[in-house]
Amino acid sequence: MLVVFVGCVIFLFLIDQVYEIIRMVERIALNANVNLIYVETILKIIGIAYIAEFGAQITKDAGQGAIASKIELGGKILILTMAIPILTVIIETVLEMIPGT
Secondary structure, eight states: OHHHHHHHHHHHHHHHHHHHHHHHHHHHHHHTTOOHHHHHHHHHHHHHHHHHHHHHHHHHHTTOHHHHHHHHHHHHHHHHHHHHHHHHHHHHHHHHHSTTO
């Protein structure tokens, strides 16, 4: 329980910095005329990665390595699922650049 509590306290101390980073990325995306849907999706993917890693580390600390592996796998599957629309747009863009297709 102490590990979970300390991890949450550290996250709460860093939440202002995380908010500023998110706002900065959104401003850069607006200046670059990038669709905010893609930026939001990437930020969600990053959040899933951090949460999955945090959960896996907590379960490893509790001596449950098998559960930690399942948490990591679940996080990877969620990330892949959320990345499919972005990958589709990238592939379509590359195909449009290739002459004769």
